[in-house]
Amino acid sequence: MFRALAWTLLLPAAVAAISDPDWEAFKHKYKKSYSSKGDEAARYQLFKATQQRVDHLNKLNGEPAFGITWMADRHEEEKYKRGHRKPKGFVPVAPVQNFSDAATATAVDWRLTEAVTPIKNQGQCGSCWAFSATEAIESQLILASGGRYDIALSPQQITSCAPSTGTYGCQGCNGGFTEGAYEYLKTAPGLANSFYIPYQQSLTESTDTVACPKEKVAAMDGPYMQLSGGYAAVTGYSYAVKPCTEGSCENQDLKGLAAALEKSPISVCVNAGVWNDYTGGVLSAAACGPMGAAYQDHCVMAVGFNATAPKPYWIVRNSWASTWGMQGYIYLEMAKNTCGVADDATIPEVKVDLSEEEAKDAAARRAAMFRRASTGSAAATPVFCVGIAIMRLLRHENMVRCYDVFIEAQYVNVVVDMFPGGDLVDGLNTHRRAFGRVPNAQLARLAKQMMSAVAHAGCLP
Numbered sequence: 001m002f003r004a005l006a007w008t009l010l011l012p013a014a015v016a017a018i019s020d021p022d023w024e025a026f027k028h029k030y031k032k033s034y035s036s037k038g039d040e041a042a043r044y045q046l047f048k049a050t051q052q053r054v055d056h057l058n059k060l061n062g063e064p065a066f067g068i069t070w071m072a073d074r075h076e077e078e079k080y081k082r083g084h085r086k087p088k089g090f091v092p093v094a095p096v097q098n099f100s101d102a103a104t105a106t107a108v109d110w111r112l113t114e115a116v117t118p119i120k121n122q123g124q125c126g127s128c129w130a131f132s133a134t135e136a137i138e139s140q141l142i143l144a145s146g147g148r149y150d151i152a153l154s155p156q157q158i159t160s161c162a163p164s165t166g167t168y169g170c171q172g173c174n175g176g177f178t179e180g181a182y183e184y185l186k187t188a189p190g191l192a193n194s195f196y197i198p199y200q201q202s203l204t205e206s207t208d209t210v211a212c213p214k215e216k217v218a219a220m221d222g223p224y225m226q227l228s229g230g231y232a233a234v235t236g237y238s239y240a241v242k243p244c245t246e247g248s249c250e251n252q253d254l255k256g257l258a259a260a261l262e263k264s265p266i267s268v269c270v271n272a273g274v275w276n277d278y279t280g281g282v283l284s285a286a287a288c289g290p291m292g293a294a295y296q297d298h299c300v301m302a303v304g305f306n307a308t309a310p311k312p313y314w315i316v317r318n319s320w321a322s323t324w325g326m327q328g329y330i331y332l333e334m335a336k337n338t339c340g341v342a343d344d345a346t347i348p349e350v351k352v353d354l355s356e357e358e359a360k361d362a363a364a365r366r367a368a369m370f371r372r373a374s375t376g377s378a379a380a381t382p383v384f385c386v387g388i389a390i391m392r393l394l395r396h397e398n399m400v401r402c403y404d405v406f407i408e409a410q411y412v413n414v415v416v417d418m419f420p421g422g423d424l425v426d427g428l429n430t431h432r433r434a435f436g437r438v439p440n441a442q443l444a445r446l447a448k449q450m451m452s453a454v455a456h457a458g459c460l461p
Contacts (some may be wrong), residue, residue, distance in 0.1 A: 084176075136178075
């Protein structure tokens with residue numbers, strides 16, 4: 001009723017042409033078109049309301065973090081979806097890890113390793129909880145196997161198959177919670193890869209939860225297991241810090257959360273009520289709003305922190321595509337439990353079967369990932385440490401392709417890959433930028449400089 005009245009009040013504005021350079025620039029940038037002058041007038045009013053809201057949020061934040069995005073002329077239900085929803089009366093029973101006394105690093109960034117998979121897009125389905133659980137499981141699988149099992153897993157399986165009753169209480173695109181996802185997976189053969197059970201909810205019209213592909217799930221570890229591809233076996237989960245289930249949650253164990261992030265990325269659930277307008281920078285606790293458990297509405301993944309920045313921050317990965325925020329990421333003020341980032345932080349347990357030799361290799365690769373992620377720890381200088389399989393590449397007669405070779409500030413990064421074997425050097429960045437092919441002779445000169453930098457960092461295998 002209220003919305004109908006509001007639109008009625010706005011319609012007279014359609015009579016006059018809109019003369020606003022900001023509006024024209026917005027339409028041009030995002031290729032906007034409207035069905036009628038009345039439609040455009042209504043959308044313009046939403047745009048103006050967004051401008052006012054962004055100005056207010058930036059004042060609360062103390063520095064710019066919000067701006068005009070493609071959603072500036074959208075109603076709330078047309079924007080990126082959130083979907084964290086716990087069953088009434090849920091009581092946490094999983095164990096709580098004790099990391100509080102283990103924090104030593106001043107900066108951790110798992111994006112510098114292969115333990116963080118590419119940014120995903122949940123679309124108009126409230127399946128953030130399934131994405132958060134899936135991404136955390138992917139990271140644990142990669143770390144446990146030393147990168148041997150770098151598999152994109154299926155948030156669709158969790159969205160469609162996690163039951164709505166009992167200890168699960170998940171409602172597909174209408175919301176759920178990460179603990180319910182883990183509980184479901186404990187009873188399933190595993191979490192399938194994303195090619196076997198692909199995501200089907202991305203488009204705006206695909207907001208109804210698709211049916212669970214029960215036969216596919218059952219066949220995952222059956223006679224045709226090799227045809228279905230890899231999957232992850234989840235045996236349980238724990239909390240990184242004691243969860244907050246009621247009240248303001250202002251006194252969460254932030255030191256423990258930082259220490260836990262030295263070990264791996266972590267699934268977290270937050271209050272993301274203002275995130276649709278976020279464009280970059282550090283989001284403050286004041287601008288984000290309440291951090292209490294009652295305000296949690298979105299699940300994401302914490303992938304690191306930077307305590308040495310002028311305004312220290314948590315690094316958080318979202319599932320709203322790489323066009324949102326800072327290439328899919330957001331920074332949250334670290335001094336406080338901003339957005340409730342420490343209210344519900346979970347770590348899935350993944351079973352990995354490795355031979356003795358494979359386990360040794362996985363441990364070495366895992367240690368290399370830890371060193372690269374802990375860019376500010378005492379164990380490594382702030383240099384992007386590359387586990388140099390590069391010498392092996394130098395012995396190859398063919399040309400190699402360099403995705404990212406740059407030297408800036410204190411970071412040094414070389415990532416290469418062989419054409420014949422497709423053998424990816426340890427340390428491939430999430431964002432790859434192909435800039436050309438380099439003959440071995442040129443690469444040798446570059447490698448000499450790089451070996452010096454890497455040796456200085458103490459990262460040589």
